[in-house]
Amino acid sequence: MLLSSIAVVAALVATGTSTAQQQKPAEKDAKKTEQKSEQKELLTVQPAAAPTPPDKSQQPSTKILLPQGEVDEKGPIITNTDLITFNVTVTDIYGRFVSGLGKTAFNIFDDKSQQDITFFSDEDAPVSVGVLFDVSGSMSGEKVRRARDALAHFIQTSHDRDEYFLIGFNSRAQLLMDRTRDGNAVLDKLTFVQTKNNTALYDACYLGVERVQRGTHPKRALLLISDGQDNNSRYTFNELRRVLKESDVVLYAIGILGGSDVGSALGMEGQGILDELAGVSGGKAFYPRSGAEMDDIFEQIALELRHQYSIGYKPVNFNSDGKWHKIKVTVHPPRGLPRLFVRSKEGYFAIANPK
Numbered sequence: 053m054l055l056s057s058i059a060v061v062a063a064l065v066a067t068g069t070s071t072a073q074q075q076k077p078a079e080k081d082a083k084k085t086e087q088k089s090e091q092k093e094l095l096t097v098q099p100a101a102a103p104t105p106p107d108k109s110q111q112p113s114t115k116i117l118l119p120q121g122e123v124d125e126k127g128p129i130i131t132n133t134d135l136i137t138f139n140v141t142v143t144d145i146y147g148r149f150v151s152g153l154g155k156t157a158f159n160i161f162d163d164k165s166q167q168d169i170t171f172f173s174d175e176d177a178p179v180s181v182g183v184l185f186d187v188s189g190s191m192s193g194e195k196v197r198r199a200r201d202a203l204a205h206f207i208q209t210s211h212d213r214d215e216y217f218l219i220g221f222n223s224r225a226q227l228l229m230d231r232t233r234d235g236n237a238v239l240d241k242l243t244f245v246q247t248k249n250n251t252a253l254y255d256a257c258y259l260g261v262e263r264v265q266r267g268t269h270p271k272r273a274l275l276l277i278s279d280g281q282d283n284n285s286r287y288t289f290n291e292l293r294r295v296l297k298e299s300d301v302v303l304y305a306i307g308i309l310g311g312s313d314v315g316s317a318l319g320m321e322g323q324g325i326l327d328e329l330a331g332v333s334g335g336k337a338f339y340p341r342s343g344a345e346m347d348d349i350f351e352q353i354a355l356e357l358r359h360q361y362s363i364g365y366k367p368v369n370f371n372s373d374g375k376w377h378k379i380k381v382t383v384h385p386p387r388g389l390p391r392l393f394v395r396s397k398e399g400y401f402a403i404a405n406p407k
Contacts, residue, residue: 136162137171137364138334139271139302140381140396141356149359150392153383161380162367171364178213179357180267182260182301185242186278186308188222188251195308199277200242202306202346206275207235209354217263218242221256223249223284227263250284254292257329261301273335273357274303280322289325296333297376298401304353305330305337306346334397367402374403 140158142150155172183203187196207216216238218229228241257276264272282289296303305326326337338353340346367377378399385392 134366134370135171135364136367136379136400137270137362138300138379138397138400139360139362140394141334141360142383143393143395145390145393149355150385150389151359153361153386157383157386158361158363159382159384160363160365161382162365163377164380165368167365167367169363169365171362173362174359175362176211176358177271177362178211178215178269179271179273180215180217180264180269181210181357182217182219182264182272182274183238184219184221184225184256184260184274184276184278185245186222186251186253186256187220187245187247189248190251190279190281191247191308193247195279196242196245196247198343198346199306199308200239201343202340202350203242203275203277204239205347206350206354207238209351210235211358213269215268217260217267219256219260219263220245221252222247224252225256225259227259230263231267251278251282252285253278253280253282253325254285254287254289257292257303258287258295261295261299264301265299271357271360271362272299272301274301274333275353276303276305276326276329277308278305278322278326279309280305280307280326282325289328293329293332296329297398298403299333300397301333302335302397303330303333304335306349307337307339308346309339332398334395336395363396370402372402374401376401 142153144150151174153174155169158169158172160167160169185196185199185203191199213233214235215231215233216229216235217227217231218238218241220226220228220242229238232238253276257274260274260276264274307323307326309322323337323339330337338349340349363381376399379396381394381396383392383394
């Protein structure tokens with residue numbers, strides 16, 4: 053009888069132990085499940101998404117696969133298929149910027165055929181700006197110092213939401229700062245720069261176009277600061293000229309010419325290069341002769357970018373034939389205003405974006 057009781061007690065203990073052993077893994081699994089649940093909830097916490105247009109989900113993807121596995125959300129540099137957009141600068145006879153004009157004041161001609169304006173804005177919109185700074189041996193320390201000081205005036209006058217890409221170039225072009233809204237950081241980067249070697253100006257412009265096309269803002273510009281004498285680029289002048297004509301990037305050139313450059317054959321050649329590159333993009337080249345004049349020019353460019361009109365139209369019977377189409381813009385001033393002058397890009401290549 054005693055043996056029987058002991059056997060029963062041992063059986064109950066064994067059963068309890070077995071049950072406890074079975075429950076422990078279950079409890080561990082439950083704890084693991086809770087931990088995984090907590091981890092999953094933490095992983096799904098995302099910053100609030102930026103507001104997007106309601107129909108964005110219906111738009112085709114424009115992602116481009118870049119080297120090293122990067123993904124670019126921006127479209128290619130070719131103008132969009134059936135909507136041609138560009139910026140227009142309007143000035144009076146004194147060179148002052150004219151704002152406040154309405155859409156009806158403008159006439160757009162595509163290969164001499166008048167077009168209906170479908171997009172119009174005179175908003176003071178921020179710009180993606182590529183600063184191309186020549187640090188080659190032909191730019192003396194005094195030239196660099198003057199240019200940097202004048203660049204500070206440009207940044208102070210610009211829109212506070214502008215973003216900057218800084219590219220320095222001598223024997224090769226190099227991205228020194230990528231997409232920042234801190235203008236002072238750009239200036240600091242140029243404080244201790246050393247000038248040496250040759251000048252890869254065309255490569256720097258080509259890199260500048262490529263970078264600002266990935267910028268946040270639809271309005272894009274390049275600020276080229278150089279003496280305009282290229283002697284070390286892989287790209288040619290004609291290749292760069294073609295890229296500027298294809299893109300929607302406006303180039304402003306500031307020729308920093310020394311005393312020996314003015315009037316010399318090399319200096320004249322540099323001016324011709326800068327004039328042509330700026331002209332085909334709808335921009336302008338400047339040649340300051342003093343520090344005060346340089347400050348004024350940089351401020352003038354910043355103000356121009358803030359007072360431009362953005363215009364768009366859909367060409368009648370658009371044909372993606374790759375041909376060059378010339379754009380002409382005229383403006384009729386309201387009664388009482390003197391003659392006005394307009395400047396914009398010269399045209400576009402009719403090339404459709406890849407699907």
